[in-house]
Amino acid sequence: MKGNEHYSEYDRLFKSYNSIEISEHEEKEMYENITYGIDKLSKKKSTFKFLSPVLSTAVVAIILFFGGYSIYNHIILDSIELNNGSNNATSDTELIRQKINEEFGVSPLIPEHDEYTIGNVTVNYSILNGVGDSNDEKPRSVEIHYLVSTNNMLDQNLIDEWGSAGTQEIIFGDLYLDEVAISIEVFKGGYGEIQGAETIEINGQPIQYQFVESDIDVAIVGINFDDFGLMIQYNLYHGETEEDIKSFISKLIEKND
């Protein structure tokens, strides 16, 4: 009967989770935020109904205008530039650095990757952004995604749904369904701590490093610089080794030292 006793002890423990308390203040806060969210949604719905035909016309006009501008800017001007043999284009990584600085106030410089493309950079807000008293909430972090490929761009419905949560805003690139190979999250001050990670040194810089073995192995790395910290998740899709990860981290450190 030992097994039964064992399970009844587990059952007692399981049931005890039902006594996890939510304070009155927390209950009230959630209730108010839900009510606010519902009101906001109701208002949005009714406004959208009214504006829908107007918006459709405006969107078509914008597409026509910017389509023409884009042809002029990207095809005609680029071809003039190429013919003149000059190339003043700012690199993506420098552009990303500038954008992050504008939106978040720190300037991490990230390296290019031989295999992966930087698909997008997003600013992350708290999920309560725009709800209740949190209208003026500042960004929590910035996230840079290196993608395995950029073949499957999200369709407009999914982009709208992604944006409707109000927790993230794209500041560079586009949204794709392709797998994320490397994700770098930038935090002001520092990244905090990775529980259970070992501390190693790369280029004389102490970093936290954890390697998680799974169907697809993942390395989680934390680095602090003067005024920002980076939390990196590197997914080993293409048979890379831990040395490859460390070499990427080394480039990252060199650029920001």
Next chain:
Amino acid sequence: MESNPNKLKIQNWYGLYHKEIFHFILIMIGDEEQAKDLTQDTFIKAFEHIDNFQGVTSDKNWLYKIARNVTIDYIRKKKPIRFMVESFTTLASRDNCPEKITQLGEMEEQLYKAMKRIKRSYQEVIFLRKIKELSIEETAEILDWNKTKVKNQLFRGLTALKREMVKEGYEYEGK
């Protein structure tokens, strides 16, 4: 004077089910502040889609389904890679334990940490069947599984959980 019947319905559901939904999300993600945010999101999403609610499932089970989707979406959006790793195995932050759980006691904390080391699907089925004591039918409905899968996953989940508890040094006193 409140005139929106759907809003009233959601407010009523909040009164009835917010604790259960919060418990579910907290156990799944282990972050109290985020669990509160996602609980709010669940009810706001329920309002958004209430016109599609046919009443085929119970209102509570429908909310559980939304809470599950909201939680999975959050994990995916937050960390696409982490989500994938979590679906199969354990994760870096597995040793973090929410304060609300540590307050329950040492054994509860130990069990929670062991829970975080097993697959997400095991955690879900254990939560619904063992913590909330929902029936096999209700659990199958919420998780979109058949009844056999619920039974199998629960058995495997409990076995995996027991293994993790032993690894944590857990020994039942009555042994």
